[in-house]
Amino acid sequence: MRTPVVDLKAMQSFVAIVESGSFTAAAEQMNYSQSAISMQLQRLEASLGVALVARTSRQLKPTRAGREALGYAREMLRLSSELRERVAGDEVAGEVRLGLPADFALYMPETLALFAERHPQVEMEVRSELSVTLVEQVEAGDIDMAIVTRQAGLAGGQQLRREPLVWAVAPGAAAHLCRPLPLALWPQGICAFRAAATEALDRAGLPWRSAYESQAFGALRVAVVAGLAVTVAIPSMVDSELEILDPRQAGLPELPSIDIRLFRREGRANRAASSLAELIVDRVRKQRHFR
Known part of the structure; x- marks a missing residue:
């Protein structure tokens, strides 16, 4: 049988x-x-x-x-x-170099695994850097493409989706009630999250201070989980050890949305790069959460 x-x-x-x-x-x-x-x-x-x-x-x-x-x-x-x-004699092969912000690298494993499954002959290199650095690397031709965050309205790249920015604290913590507001943020001038948060606070007339700074969300998260500061993130970055604040109840200003964009190297892309870009566009746009 x-x-x-x-x-x-x-x-x-x-x-x-x-x-x-x-x-x-x-x-x-x-x-x-x-x-x-x-x-x-x-x-x-x-x-x-x-x-x-x-x-x-x-x-x-x-x-x-x-x-x-x-x-x-x-x-x-x-x-x-x-x-x-x-x-079919149509196997995709070659190399492709993708850039991801360091804090997003953990949120796209399924997409990268699926690409590797579909195209086993492609050698993929993933670099994790800040968005501003990745855009520079794409423009210089050092990498084929990069997924980056940009404030809504800024030019450049292909918009994949728009994500709301949220205030995040440790469950039960009261850091958001302190004045000046203690913030755990990325260094000034390199992150759209920080600019959006501080500009919103300034417009609302709420005093704030930079309590913890790091280029990695993992390091900022330690201070937030300890109840010492408030941070800004997109919902996909908020796990069970953090909670999203309702701005109205917390006395904080509403935050804008952020664009997740795909920047590609100028010129004709090889088949490996084109295939990866197509998969990223399809999956990031369809998923409820960026990952």
Whole structure:
């Protein structure tokens, strides 16, 4: 008796569900209806005889069996893509150099992993620097492209999406009540987050002081988690050890939105760079959270 063959489309939907965290987001990513995505997962679970996703009222998470199946699913999809490219004689190869702000490097692993799965012959180099430095490197031709943050309205690059800036503190902390307001921010002149926050405070007439400065959000986060300061971030950077303040209740000004933009090297891009840019544009625009 033949062993039933696992449906690759169902595997693809399963990966999309886990990576996006919801049936709705996965359906948008796959261009399917939500019911179709749900049915594919159900058929896959029935075929394997195990539950792959634990459904709660707030989120979806892979089960123990789901986490194990996820690795196999990604490898199967990678091999499928590699087979198509090699048989068609159209395999993407070469090098591509991507720049990411240091604080965003942790928020795009799924996209970079997917690119590596689809194009195993491409050598990818990722550099983590400040946005201003990355733009300079793109313009100098040192890297092929960079994802950066820019204040809304500034020219340059391709807009991927617009994210709201938020005030963030440790849960239960009262740092936002102190005057002058203690801030944990990036150094002056290199970060759009800092400029947006301080300009909003100045317009509102609220005194503030720079309590902690660093070029890395991880270092700023230590002071915020300790309850010593308030910081500014986009929602995707706020984890369970931080909470987003309601500006009206906290007595703080509303913050503007920030643009996430893709800057590309001038001239004709190689196929590897073009393929990565297309994937980034597609996934960053569709995901509910930047990652």
